[in-house]
Amino acid sequence: xxxxxxxxxxxxxxxxxxxxxxxxxxxxxxxxxxxxxxxxxxxxxxxxxxxxxxxxxxxxxxxxxxxxxxxxxxxxxxxxxxxxxxxxxxxxxxxxxxxxxxxxxxxxxxxxxxxxxxxxxxxxxxxxxxxxxxxxxxxxxxxxxxxxxxxxxxxxxxxxxxxxxxxxxxxxxxxxxxxxxxxxxxxxxxxxxxxxxxxxxxxxxxxxxxxxxxxxxxxxxxxxxxxxxxxxxxxxxxxxx
Amino acid sequence: xxxxxxxxxxxxxxxxxxxxxxxxxxxxxxxxxxxxxxxxxxxxxxxxxxxxxxxxxxxxxxxxxxxxxxxxxxxxxxxxxxxxxxxxxxxxxxxxxxxxxxxxxxxxxxxxxxxxxxxxxxxxxxxxxxxxxxxxxxxxxxxxxxxxxxxxxxxxxxxxxxxxxxxxxxxxxxxxxxxxxxxxxxxxxxxxxxxxxxxxxxxxxxxxxxxxxxxxxxxxxxxxxxxxxxxxxxxxxxxxx
Numbered sequence: 001x002x003x004x005x006x007x008x009x010x011x012x013x014x015x016x017x018x019x020x021x022x023x024x025x026x027x028x029x030x031x032x033x034x035x036x037x038x039x040x041x042x043x044x045x046x047x048x049x050x051x052x053x054x055x056x057x058x059x060x061x062x063x064x065x066x067x068x069x070x071x072x073x074x075x076x077x078x079x080x081x082x083x084x085x086x087x088x089x090x091x092x093x094x095x096x097x098x099x100x101x102x103x104x105x106x107x108x109x110x111x112x113x114x115x116x117x118x119x120x121x122x123x124x125x126x127x128x129x130x131x132x133x134x135x136x137x138x139x140x141x142x143x144x145x146x147x148x149x150x151x152x153x154x155x156x157x158x159x160x161x162x163x164x165x166x167x168x169x170x171x172x173x174x175x176x177x178x179x180x181x182x183x184x185x186x187x188x189x190x191x192x193x194x195x196x197x198x199x200x201x202x203x204x205x206x207x208x209x210x211x212x213x214x215x216x217x218x219x220x221x222x223x224x225x226x227x228x229x230x231x232x233x234x235x236x237x238x239x240x241x
Numbered sequence: 242x243x244x245x246x247x248x249x250x251x252x253x254x255x256x257x258x259x260x261x262x263x264x265x266x267x268x269x270x271x272x273x274x275x276x277x278x279x280x281x282x283x284x285x286x287x288x289x290x291x292x293x294x295x296x297x298x299x300x301x302x303x304x305x306x307x308x309x310x311x312x313x314x315x316x317x318x319x320x321x322x323x324x325x326x327x328x329x330x331x332x333x334x335x336x337x338x339x340x341x342x343x344x345x346x347x348x349x350x351x352x353x354x355x356x357x358x359x360x361x362x363x364x365x366x367x368x369x370x371x372x373x374x375x376x377x378x379x380x381x382x383x384x385x386x387x388x389x390x391x392x393x394x395x396x397x398x399x400x401x402x403x404x405x406x407x408x409x410x411x412x413x414x415x416x417x418x419x420x421x422x423x424x425x426x427x428x429x430x431x432x433x434x435x436x437x438x439x440x441x442x443x444x445x446x447x448x449x450x451x452x453x454x455x456x457x458x459x460x461x462x463x464x465x466x467x468x469x470x471x472x473x474x475x476x477x478x479x480x481x482x
Contacts, residue, residue, distance in 0.1 A: 002473040009466040017271075024470055025264060028292060032472055051269060055303045062296045097474050145476075187469050194465060219473055224435060225250040226471040228428050229265055231273055232243040232464055233338050235386075 001147060002220060003095045005034055006186035006213045008194040012042050012157070013204035016234075019046025020155050020210040021054045024227075028064050030097035034212055035061075037130075038089045038108075038155040042208060053078060053088045053130060067092045067105040071130070071138040075107065078131030087129040090138070091153045093214050095145070102151060102214065104141040112153040113172065114143065118179045122172055149216040150179070150186070157209035158193065162200030169200050186213035242388060243461060244336045246275055247427035247454045249435040253283050253398070254445035257475075260287025261396050261451040262295045265468075269305050271338035275453055276302075278371075279330045279349075279396040283449060294319060294329045294371060308333045308346040312371070312379040316348065319372030328370040331379070332394045334455050336386070343392060343455065345382045353394040354413065355384065359420045363413055390457040391420070391427070398450035399434065403441030410441050427454035 011018040019042045024034050035057045039049030053074050060070035071090055078088060089108035096103055104123070106112060111124030127139045143149065152175055161169045174196055178189055190211045197209050252259040260283045265275050276298045280290030294315050301311035312331055319329060330349035337344055345364070347353060352365030368380045384390065393416055402410040415437055419430055431452045438450050 001476050002471060005468075005470040005472075007466070007468040010464060021267065022468075023266060024468065026262065026292070030258075031474075032470065051267070051303070055300070059296070059300055062292070095472060100476065187467065191465070191467075223251060223473055224432070224471075225248070225473065226428065226432070226469075227246075227248040227263075227265070228467075228469045229246040229273065230243060230465075230467040231246075231336065232460055232466065233272075235242050235341065 001145065002217050003032070004186045004215050004217060005032070006190045007210065008190040009210040010194060010198065010205055010208070012206065012208050015043050017044050017047045018208040019043065019050055020208045021047065021050035022210055022212070023054050023058055025058045025061060027094065027096065028062060031095040033061050033067070033092055033094040034214065036091045036153065036155065036210055036212055038208065038210070040087045049078070049086055049088050053090060057090070057092065067094055067103050068138055068140050071105050071107055072136070075130035075136040079134065082131060084131065084133060087132045089129040089155065093151055093153060093212065095214070100145050102143045102145055102149065102216070104143070104151065105138045107136065107138045110154065110156045110159055112151065113175050115150040115152070115175065115179055116148055118176070120172060120176045120179065145216045147216055147218045150189070151214040152189065152193070152211070154193070154211045155209060157205065157207035158197050158211060160207050161197035161205070161209065164201070164206050167200055169197055186215045189213045242386065243458055244273070245427050245456050245458060246273070247431045248451065249431040250451040251435060251439065251446055251449070253447065253449050256284050258285055258288045259449040260284065260291055261449045262288065262291035263451055263453070264295050264299055266299045266302060268335065268337065269303060272336040274302050274308070274333055274335040275455065277332045277394065277396065277451055277453055279449065279451070281328045290319070290327055290329050294331060298331070298333065308335055308344055309379055309381050312346050312348055313377070316371035316377040320375065323372060325372065325374060328373045330370040330396065334392055334394060334453065336455070341386050343384045343386055343390065343457070345384070345392065346379045348377065348379045351395065351397045351400055353392065354416050356391040356393070356416065356420055357389055359417070361413060361417045361420065386457045388457055388459045391430070392455040393430065393434070393452070395434070395452045396450060398446065398448035399438050399452060401448050402438035402446070402450065405442070405447050408441055410438055427456045430454045
């Protein structure tokens with residue numbers, strides 16, 4: 001088998017820094033974890049929060065700490081640091097080769113989607129963001145890896161898209177419509193959801209938006225691990241300060 | 242402008258764990274760093290070393306520590322931990338949006354390549370791996386980002402390919418030949434170098450091999466950050482232990 005992970009990420013319109021932080025890290029006992037956090041508000045302050053949370057989580061995961069325990073630790077650290085005044089959403093999707101499962105950890109009011117073939121399930125159990133109180137706990141789902149399994153998770157920018165103009169995005173419908181197509185590759189799913197959201201906001205995203213799609217497939221070809229990253233940037237940000 | 246980073250990575254034949262570890266991490270002041278380490282020997286022991294080094298480096302970079310200082314710190318930590326008996330090579334390639342430069346940090350006897358158009362320069366100044374002594378220092382190069390700049394770095398598995406059969410790989414020639422083509426995308430360069438190496442080893446890589454290609458281009462299209470990861474795995478590794 002193989003896992004493919006695709007990410008598409010855009011900043012709020014006219015804001016140079018995204019409040020969303022995403023990192024992919026290798027698990028010490030085999031596999032990968034995708035960690036996605038969205039700090040409260042937007043811009044530089046939100047970025048500092050989401051970076052702190054993701055940094056905390058990836059260093060705990062790298063030491064072999066379980067995903068759920070890492071989420072609790074990050075919540076307590078944020079609560080202590082900010083006195084419960086700043087929240088941060090968190091999603092972790094881990095490909096755990098030791099157990100042969102995908103582990104989904106969510107501290108995010110926004111749901112995530114789990115698809116098998118063209119059946120789309122919304123995992124939307126109530127879930128609080130990190131940092132808003134003591135004893136915050138994540139919602140955890142563990143799913144056996146099998147070809148055809150697709151996970152879609154995202155920050156709330158996706159669900160807020162179009163709200164300003166009274167045409168909010170229906171993420172579930174958008175995913176279902178896409179999966180009726182011929183088994184689209186994960187990057188196509190992520191790009192298309194993001195494009196849909198940007199379109200609803202008439203080209204000016206009202207919030208940072210990050211979309212992650214994780215797909216389990218039958219092995220396609222060779223044994224090589226691959227990664228591609230694209231980072232567009234504005235050369236005028238070369239300010240030397 | 243935009244930066245594209247591509248990675249291709251394969252394990253030594255019949256060894257389930259690669260001694261190479263690679264992570265890409267966001268820089269706190271804008272940009273990305275690619276951190277690649279190769280622990281001495283191969284298999285589980287080498288993996289533990291290279292993971293420790295990369296973990297050290299990425300947590301320092303996330304705190305805003307300069308790449309060179311992070312490399313020195315990781316070397317001292319490894320030297321202290323292993324009494325100078327275990328070495329680990331290190332390459333860091335950082336896209337620093339604050340300075341508008343690519344910063345290359347190398348503690349690796351193996352050179353790296355810097356290409357502009359079809360001119361290929363080999364950066365091969367003497368460089369020791371981390372952990373072999375006190376006062377180990379990296380070789381650092383800082384290059385202004387401009388469209389057409391391509392960096393190729395790799396672990397020594399690439400240069401050792403074919404040695405066993407007396408036909409060692411000439412990496413410089415292979416890169417030059419490829420760049421004479423029509424401006425190949427970075428994933429094609431990485432894949433092709435890796436395929437060449439595997440071919441010289443007759444399909445059974447004699448060592449772990451990792452290839453990283455970083456390219457600066459004129460902006461091609463939208464403002465979206467993207468990442469794709471492919472992780473092939475063997476479902477029989479589902480052993481629950």
